[in-house]
Amino acid sequence: xxxxxxxARWRAAMVGLVSAVAAAACxxxxxxxxxxxxxxxxxxxxxxxxxxxxxxxxxxxxxVNRVLEGLDKAYGDIVRLVLNxxxxxxxxxxxxxxxxxxxxxxxxxxxxxxxDMRSGFRGYRNPPGNxxxxxxxxxxxxxxxxxxxxxxxxxxxxxxxxxxxxxxALSRLDISRDPTGFxxxxxxxxxxxxxxxxxxxxxxxxxx
Amino acid sequence: xxxxLRRVTLLLALAGSLAPIATAALDLAxxxxxxxxxxxxxxxxxxxxxxxxxxxxxxxxxxxxxxxxPSGPRHVPYERIVTQPDGSQCVTTGWRAVTDESVxxxxxxxxxxxxxxxxxxxxxxxEEPGTAISPRTIAIRHWETIALPAPKPHIAPGWGIxxxxxxxxxxxxxxxxxxxxxxxxxLRIEATGVYHVDWGDGEKSGPHRREGAPWPNGTITHDxxxxxxxxxVVTQQWTATWxxxxxxxxxxxxxxxxxxxxxxxxxxxxxxxAR
Numbered sequence: 417x418x419x420x421x422x423x424a425r426w427r428a429a430m431v432g433l434v435s436a437v438a439a440a441a442c443x444x445x446x447x448x449x450x451x452x453x454x455x456x457x458x459x460x461x462x463x464x465x466x467x468x469x470x471x472x473x474x475x476x477x478x479x480v481n482r483v484l485e486g487l488d489k490a491y492g493d494i495v496r497l498v499l500n501x502x503x504x505x506x507x508x509x510x511x512x513x514x515x516x517x518x519x520x521x522x523x524x525x526x527x528x529x530x531x532d533m534r535s536g537f538r539g540y541r542n543p544p545g546n547x548x549x550x551x552x553x554x555x556x557x558x559x560x561x562x563x564x565x566x567x568x569x570x571x572x573x574x575x576x577x578x579x580x581x582x583x584x585a586l587s588r589l590d591i592s593r594d595p596t597g598f599x600x601x602x603x604x605x606x607x608x609x610x611x612x613x614x615x616x617x618x619x620x621x622x623x624x
Numbered sequence: 625x626x627x628x629l630r631r632v633t634l635l636l637a638l639a640g641s642l643a644p645i646a647t648a649a650l651d652l653a654x655x656x657x658x659x660x661x662x663x664x665x666x667x668x669x670x671x672x673x674x675x676x677x678x679x680x681x682x683x684x685x686x687x688x689x690x691x692x693x694p695s696g697p698r699h700v701p702y703e704r705i706v707t708q709p710d711g712s713q714c715v716t717t718g719w720r721a722v723t724d725e726s727v728x729x730x731x732x733x734x735x736x737x738x739x740x741x742x743x744x745x746x747x748x749x750x751e752e753p754g755t756a757i758s759p760r761t762i763a764i765r766h767w768e769t770i771a772l773p774a775p776k777p778h779i780a781p782g783w784g785i786x787x788x789x790x791x792x793x794x795x796x797x798x799x800x801x802x803x804x805x806x807x808x809x810x811l812r813i814e815a816t817g818v819y820h821v822d823w824g825d826g827e828k829s830g831p832h833r834r835e836g837a838p839w840p841n842g843t844i845t846h847d848x849x850x851x852x853x854x855x856x857v858v859t860q861q862w863t864a865t866w867x868x869x870x871x872x873x874x875x876x877x878x879x880x881x882x883x884x885x886x887x888x889x890x891x892x893x894x895x896x897x898a899r
Binding site for chain 2: 503574
């Protein structure tokens with residue numbers, strides 16, 4: 417029953433989300449792209465390369481979703497590395513450190529993988545895909561910190577999990593945690609997960 | 625004194641984590657954080673206590689909850705990868721509650737994995753600065769010098785027959801206890817071994833937790849399909865726990881090996897003889 421409610425909520429949210437993302441995309445397109453017209457003049461064309469994770473003046477759901485997608489892909493690579501090597505190899509630990517911005521969050525992930533290892537990686541798809549995370553509500557956003565409620569779809573990773581409502585807090589990546597440049601998003605998790613049943617929603621992690 | 629404080633802290637933390645959920649109006653959320661494991665179990669950290677599906681298992685720092693719940697479940701040590709202040713990872717001993725009777729007295733990263741020694745990939749965590757040599761270090765040094773029993777495999781009567789089960793006798797022991805005096809008190813290492821058999825024909829079996837015995841009671845058997853000669857290799861994978869006074873932990877895996885080279889497997893054919 418609980419799963420059904422969540423599934424319904426997920427579907428409803430996804431419909432809204434897709435619409436919102438589409439609207440945002442249209443809005444951005446309208447603001448940035450003009451109607452093609454005849455080109456006149458002899459100035460050489462200029463090109464501007466925009467880093468996909470460059471922090472925009474206004475952080476919106478589209479941007480946060482882009483960052484989360486990048487983090488999901490990177491995390492998926494680590495999951496596959498761990499499963500292929502059947503262990504938490506040092507390379508995976510180092511890559512996790514680049515995605516999780518505090519040692520506490522990193523330890524939670526190290527413990528998660530060790531728990532998985534002890535269970536023989538029970539529940540994983542073979543091969544696992546990437547988890548997919550979408551913003552449900554941005555609680556706080558600045559160029560230094562983002563805190564959002566998200567919908568995280570585990571169906572490509574897990575045989576039993578589907579969509580969970582979770583919260584993520586992101587802070588700018590301390591590059592000393594990522595000497596190999598594994599995390600290209602420029603952001604790292606400083607909080608991820610959800611409160612235990614019956615507990616209140618986590619407080620705004622950008623103000624903690 | 626420090627230990628007492630830790631225990632009091634653990635008791636308070638455990639009490640807090642087990643308080644009725646309805647009292648959660650207190651702003652406990654920053655220290656209450658959950659996520660799902662791939663198999664659906666929910667892992668939560670509530671006030672520093674790790675819960676799996678609502679059951680307190682261990683502390684986030686890896687300390688045992690045994691002190692706070694002496695009549696509770698068994699607590700066993702395990703190898704735990706942790707992050708050091710400089711960001712590197714190392715292996716220390718964690719403790720967790722287990723209710724499953726079949727769980728051995730030490731948990732390993734990947735139970736029964738043929739090559740599962742995480743010490744090959746991560747260094748043991750260093751001693752705390754300013755402390756003398758630790759009980760753990762003493763235990764590790766002894767462990768690496770102990771002469772562990774090695775299997776002496778035999779398959780009676782010295783050759784096999786295709787289509788008939790070959791009964792492997794391991795002629796070893798699956799437990800080994802080592803004690804020795806140390807400057808910090810008596811060291812006691814209790815080791816448990818499981819057998820893995822490479823039958824030489826491409827087939828492997830194990831882990832076998834019991835000694836291999838001859839026909840008819842033996843449980844380590846193999847059915848050779850083709851006649852030939854095979855090298856049978858029996859590897860015993862040892863895991864262990866150590867204890868010196870109040871200190872204890874888990875030790876990395878060691879292996880001993882025995883083999884039967886050129887084990888002959890014959891084929892017997894029935895023939896009709898005219899009289």
